[in-house]
Each structure stands twice: as C-alpha cells, then as structure tokens.
Amino acid sequence: MEHSLSTTLSSSDAVAGTRVTASPRASRLRSGIVLATLLTCQLMIVLDITVMNVALPRIQSDLHFSATGLSWVMNSYSLVFGGLLLLGGRAGDLFGRRNLFIAGATLFTLASLAGGLAPTAGWLLAARVVQGIGGAMAGPNTLALLTTTFSDPKARMRVLALFSGMSSAGFAIGLIVGGLLTEWLSWRSVLFINVPFGLAVVVLALLYLPTAQRQSAHLDLPGAFTATTGVAALVYGFISAASDGWGSATTDIFLAAGAALIIAFLAIESRTAQPLLPLRLFADRNRAAAYANMFLTPMAGMSMFFFLTQFLQDVLGLSALATGFAFLPTAALMFTMIRLIPRLLPRFGPKPVTLVGAGSMVTGLILLTQLTTDSGYFPLLFIAMILIGCGLGLAVSPLNVIIMSNVEPHEAGAAGGALQTLQQTGASLGLAILVTVFGTATRSAGGSIQHALVSGMTTAFAAAAGIATLTFVVALTFRAVRPTTAGARRGQTPVTESSSG
Structure with missing residues (x-):
C-alpha cells in the first residue's frame, strides 16, 4: 500500500507540474501526511454533528436558550451544511478542490473559535451557520481529493474505507469526546477543540496537498440555486416535522417547496451540458x-x-x-x-x-x-x-x-x-x-x-x-x-x- 500511495502522489505532483525528487521514504511519509490531513478534516466535520449533543444542557443554561431555540444549535449547522454540499462539491471540481478544501477548513476553524467565545445565543447560532458553510466547502472536496490523489485501486479502496470509517464511527466518537470535554472542562471546549486540529489541517494542506488541475467549465447557477434551496427546504421541513409534527403548516409548506425545487433541479440537470450533478x-x-x-x-x-x-x-x-x-x-x-x-x-x-x-x-x-x-x-x-x-x-x-x-x-x-x-x-x-x-x-x-x-x-x-x-x-x-x-x-x-x- 505504501508503495502505491507514494506512486500515486508522485503522479499527482506531475499533473500539478511539480517535479518529485524525494526518496521513497519521503514519499511514503508525505502520502501518510496527506491521508492523515484529509481524514482529520473529515473526522472534525463529522464530530461536530454529535459532539454538541452532550453539551446542550450546559449551553442552554449559560446562554439562556429557550427550549425550542436550543434545537437550533444543531439545526442551524445541519440546515446550511446539508443545503450547500452539492454546490461545494461541484465548485471544487470547477475552481480547484485544494483551494475549496483549504478555504472550507479555514472557515470552519475560525467559526469554531468564534462559537467557543460566544457571549450570546445569537452569536453562537451565527457561528454554527458559518461552520456549516465551511463544512460544505471542505467535506465533499475531502472525498474527491482522496479519490483523485490515491488513484491506485488497492490504495483507493483502503483510503475510502478509512474515510467511511471516520464518517460512521465519528458519530459515536463525538458522544465520547463531548462527554469528556463537557464533564472535565466546559461546553465551550467542544468548539475550541476544533481550533488546533483545524490549524494543523490547513497548514499541512498548504504544505503537502497536491494541486489538481481545474476544469474549464462554468458553474450551473440555476442548478446550484434549485439544489441548494431545495435541499435546505427539505432539511428545514424535516426539522419542523420533528419539532411541530407532520400536520404543521410550516412542515407541509417547506416539504412541498423542497420537493418542487428538487424536481426542478433534476429537470435542469437533464438539460444542462455541464450539470451540477x-x-x-x-x-x-x-x-x-x-x-x-x-x-x-x-x-x-x-x-x-x-x-x-x-x-x-x-x-x-x-x-x-x-x-x-x-x-x-x-x-x-x-x-x-x-x-x-x-x-x-x-x-x-x-x-x-x-x-x-x-x-x-x-x-x-x-x-x-x-x-x-x-x-x-x-x-x-x-x-x-x-x-x-x-x-x-x-x-x-x-x-x-x-x-x-x-x-x-x-x-x-x-x-x-x-x-x-x-x-x-x-x-x-x-x-x-x-x-x-x-x-x-x-x-x-x-x-x-x-x-x-x-x-x-x-x-x-x-x-x-x-x-x-x-x-x-x-x-x-x-x-x-x-x-x-x-x-x-x-x-x-x-x-x-x-x-x-
């Protein structure tokens, strides 16, 4: 596996126009750093979905959230993250996955710092929204970078299995980490913990992540609008169903609007030369x-x-x-x-x-x-x-x-x-x-x-x-x-x- 990874990274550098003169040991080390960087970012994004769950009672007490308002600590992140994932993935294809990955990881890290410092409920919710934007920029490009960087079939299978493991087990690990940090420190630490890892991800990505060629294409703006608003409306409708029930007018309106927008999105994609999806x-x-x-x-x-x-x-x-x-x-x-x-x-x-x-x-x-x-x-x-x-x-x-x-x-x-x-x-x-x-x-x-x-x-x-x-x-x-x-x-x-x- 190590040989295949180093070979793949060497070919990736050739695509980027970089001459590789490193020894096999240096190439193996670099391949490991790239893999660790991408997987750490994915784990950080996934952990954020569950790590906050355990801290919610403390957050409610400190920032004086109402019982209904508290759910938005989770929902504001999910809504933005889910709504922008398609756009983030396609934007990486067109404008450079490395650029989108680094920008997203940076934004996520800064928003985590701001959230940990939040003096009010509104401040925390705004930080969670920005976290969702950063996660949607970095998340799909993490997977795309793994797929294109580790192109050897055996290496690709291994790294994709590891990626899936980070995504799945991260939910359980988030509960463990959230419990530890909330018990030993404070709820703010579940956000602050992202900062050192996020900084490490950004620095290592700048130093070691190979640059992929951009695609000469245009962004499917009608598709981007209908996909983003459609998925966001569906997610909001599901959130409303969980809190207000399926008979709620808000639930019905947003689910209907989301379904209509997704149908429109599929119609657009079937006719567009360079579709978002x-x-x-x-x-x-x-x-x-x-x-x-x-x-x-x-x-x-x-x-x-x-x-x-x-x-x-x-x-x-x-x-x-x-x-x-x-x-x-x-x-x-x-x-x-x-x-x-x-x-x-x-x-x-x-x-x-x-x-x-x-x-x-x-x-x-x-x-x-x-x-x-x-x-x-x-x-x-x-x-x-x-x-x-x-x-x-x-x-x-x-x-x-x-x-x-x-x-x-x-x-x-x-x-x-x-x-x-x-x-x-x-x-x-x-x-x-x-x-x-x-x-x-x-x-x-x-x-x-x-x-x-x-x-x-x-x-x-x-x-x-x-x-x-x-x-x-x-x-x-x-x-x-x-x-x-x-x-x-x-x-x-x-x-x-x-x-x-």
Missing part, C-alpha cells in the same frame, strides 16, 4: 443502489445515537461522560469492520458484505425494541450495540468505495457532494420520522414518565428496523461478482468491474 452517476446499477443505501442507512442508524443517549441518561441515570463511553462497543466494531473491508470487498464483492451488514443492523435494532425500564446495560444493550456497530461498519463502508471507485476524475467532487447530501438528508428525514413516531407512542402510553419514554423509544426502534430492512432489500440488487485475472492485470478492483456494466 451529472445524472449519469446514477445510471450504473451498483452506484445507484449504493446511493440509495447511503440515504436509507443514516435514516435507521441515527435513531440509535439519538434515543440511546436519552435512555442511558434519563432511564439508567448515567452521566454525560459514562454515556459517551457506553458507545465504545459500537465505535470499536465499526473500526474493526473498516479494517476488514479492503480484504472483504475484493474477495466477495459488495453484495454479501452489505447484506451481512444490513442484516446485523436490523437484528440489533430489533433487540432494542425489547428494552424496558428495568433493562440494564448488560446484556441486551451491549449486544445490540455490538450488532449495530458491526452492521454499520459493513453496510456503510463499502458504499463510499462503490460510489467513488470508478468515477471520472472531473466528476469526483459532484459524486462526493451527492453522497454526502443524501447521507445528511437521510439522517434529517430519519430523525424527523422517528421523533414523530416516538412522540406519538409516548403520548399514547400509560404508566410512569419513564415507562412512556421507553415505550416511545422501542416503537421508534421498531420503525428504524423497518427502514433498515429496506437497506437489506436494496443490497440484494448489487451485482454479485468475483475478481477476474484480467481485471487484476488491468489494476481494477472487483467493485469497479461489477459496477461497470
């Missing part, structure tokens, strides 16, 4: 199925983090720190599966790997429907967390590889932006649906407050298991292939071959 990306059966599961899996998976955090704190009475560490089995199993993906995919192809992952996730969610007010952490909750961690690792990690493995270099940013947009929108929609299911079940349940709370959670887990079953059905559509000698000689992976026809 090339629809041919979905023509490949394996890639289309991977995109579908990238939408569905977060819909089901987010429920575990959201509801189990409440169960551990409100029912079992764990502290924020203990709650974070309770998710260690999930994070550990995710990382374990991620390490196995580069070996499993070439041997078995995407179909059996994702089927096993989806089945494991469904089983874990079904186990969570058996929770009661008397349930402890062991054995039911512990086993469910292991199954879900294994399931998410196997079900999600191959998707990045399938989607990005044979994308044309000039469309890598668009493909990455579409991937992360579907992931973000799926998570928002899933949470809105499951919170609504939870609220309805809680209101109709009798008994104590804790009994009603657990009843709502188990009903939501049942709905999540139903959504996870859909990921199993979609995984059945992947082509089942085996590696071929010819393919190996061409340097292709089984994923590439299975998705080419």
Whole structure:
C-alpha cells in the first residue's frame, strides 16, 4: 500500500507540474501526511454533528436558550451544511478542490473559535451557520481529493474505507469526546477543540496537498440555486416535522417547496451540458443502489445515537461522560469492520458484505425494541450495540468505495457532494420520522414518565428496523461478482468491474 500511495502522489505532483525528487521514504511519509490531513478534516466535520449533543444542557443554561431555540444549535449547522454540499462539491471540481478544501477548513476553524467565545445565543447560532458553510466547502472536496490523489485501486479502496470509517464511527466518537470535554472542562471546549486540529489541517494542506488541475467549465447557477434551496427546504421541513409534527403548516409548506425545487433541479440537470450533478452517476446499477443505501442507512442508524443517549441518561441515570463511553462497543466494531473491508470487498464483492451488514443492523435494532425500564446495560444493550456497530461498519463502508471507485476524475467532487447530501438528508428525514413516531407512542402510553419514554423509544426502534430492512432489500440488487485475472492485470478492483456494466 505504501508503495502505491507514494506512486500515486508522485503522479499527482506531475499533473500539478511539480517535479518529485524525494526518496521513497519521503514519499511514503508525505502520502501518510496527506491521508492523515484529509481524514482529520473529515473526522472534525463529522464530530461536530454529535459532539454538541452532550453539551446542550450546559449551553442552554449559560446562554439562556429557550427550549425550542436550543434545537437550533444543531439545526442551524445541519440546515446550511446539508443545503450547500452539492454546490461545494461541484465548485471544487470547477475552481480547484485544494483551494475549496483549504478555504472550507479555514472557515470552519475560525467559526469554531468564534462559537467557543460566544457571549450570546445569537452569536453562537451565527457561528454554527458559518461552520456549516465551511463544512460544505471542505467535506465533499475531502472525498474527491482522496479519490483523485490515491488513484491506485488497492490504495483507493483502503483510503475510502478509512474515510467511511471516520464518517460512521465519528458519530459515536463525538458522544465520547463531548462527554469528556463537557464533564472535565466546559461546553465551550467542544468548539475550541476544533481550533488546533483545524490549524494543523490547513497548514499541512498548504504544505503537502497536491494541486489538481481545474476544469474549464462554468458553474450551473440555476442548478446550484434549485439544489441548494431545495435541499435546505427539505432539511428545514424535516426539522419542523420533528419539532411541530407532520400536520404543521410550516412542515407541509417547506416539504412541498423542497420537493418542487428538487424536481426542478433534476429537470435542469437533464438539460444542462455541464450539470451540477451529472445524472449519469446514477445510471450504473451498483452506484445507484449504493446511493440509495447511503440515504436509507443514516435514516435507521441515527435513531440509535439519538434515543440511546436519552435512555442511558434519563432511564439508567448515567452521566454525560459514562454515556459517551457506553458507545465504545459500537465505535470499536465499526473500526474493526473498516479494517476488514479492503480484504472483504475484493474477495466477495459488495453484495454479501452489505447484506451481512444490513442484516446485523436490523437484528440489533430489533433487540432494542425489547428494552424496558428495568433493562440494564448488560446484556441486551451491549449486544445490540455490538450488532449495530458491526452492521454499520459493513453496510456503510463499502458504499463510499462503490460510489467513488470508478468515477471520472472531473466528476469526483459532484459524486462526493451527492453522497454526502443524501447521507445528511437521510439522517434529517430519519430523525424527523422517528421523533414523530416516538412522540406519538409516548403520548399514547400509560404508566410512569419513564415507562412512556421507553415505550416511545422501542416503537421508534421498531420503525428504524423497518427502514433498515429496506437497506437489506436494496443490497440484494448489487451485482454479485468475483475478481477476474484480467481485471487484476488491468489494476481494477472487483467493485469497479461489477459496477461497470
């Protein structure tokens, strides 16, 4: 792998017009620095989605948020981040991914510093909006840079599996980090922690990240407007559904507007010579199925983090720190599966790997429907967390590889932006649906407050298991292939071959 990475980086420098005279050891060191820089940025962006959850009670107390206003600490970031991902990915294709990545990481870091210093609620919300803008600039270009920089098939599979691992396990790690920082320091530290890592990412990117050639093209402004406003309207509609219910006029208006704008966006893209989102990306059966599961899996998976955090704190009475560490089995199993993906995919192809992952996730969610007010952490909750961690690792990690493995270099940013947009929108929609299911079940349940709370959670887990079953059905559509000698000689992976026809 080290040889392939250094070879790839050398070729990338040649594209950029830079002569490489470094020794093999220096090239391997540089390849490791580039990989660490890109993965650290991705982890930083993903952590920010969950790391704030544990700190919300302290934030509400210090900055005097109302109960409804507090949700916007999370929603303001999600709304802007989800709405701008497609635009950020395509802008990187056209104006330079390295430039967009560095600018986005810089903006995210400065906004984190400003948020940590926030004296008022409005100041914090403004900082979160700017964080979302920076994340949308850096996120899809992180994935595109990984895909184009590490072009050797084996190296690409490894780094994409690691990227997927950072994206998936980051949710669990965020709860652990948030619990540690909130307990030991203050809620402001969950924002300040981004500053040293963000500075390191920017400096190392300036020094080591190879410059890719820009594409001679124009930005699809009508597509950019309809995509950005459409996704933002949908995300806001889902947020409104979670807080006000599906019968709310605000929910209906924004969901209808979002759907209309997305339809308009697709119509524009089908007629534009240089689209923001090339629809041919979905023509490949394996890639289309991977995109579908990238939408569905977060819909089901987010429920575990959201509801189990409440169960551990409100029912079992764990502290924020203990709650974070309770998710260690999930994070550990995710990382374990991620390490196995580069070996499993070439041997078995995407179909059996994702089927096993989806089945494991469904089983874990079904186990969570058996929770009661008397349930402890062991054995039911512990086993469910292991199954879900294994399931998410196997079900999600191959998707990045399938989607990005044979994308044309000039469309890598668009493909990455579409991937992360579907992931973000799926998570928002899933949470809105499951919170609504939870609220309805809680209101109709009798008994104590804790009994009603657990009843709502188990009903939501049942709905999540139903959504996870859909990921199993979609995984059945992947082509089942085996590696071929010819393919190996061409340097292709089984994923590439299975998705080419």
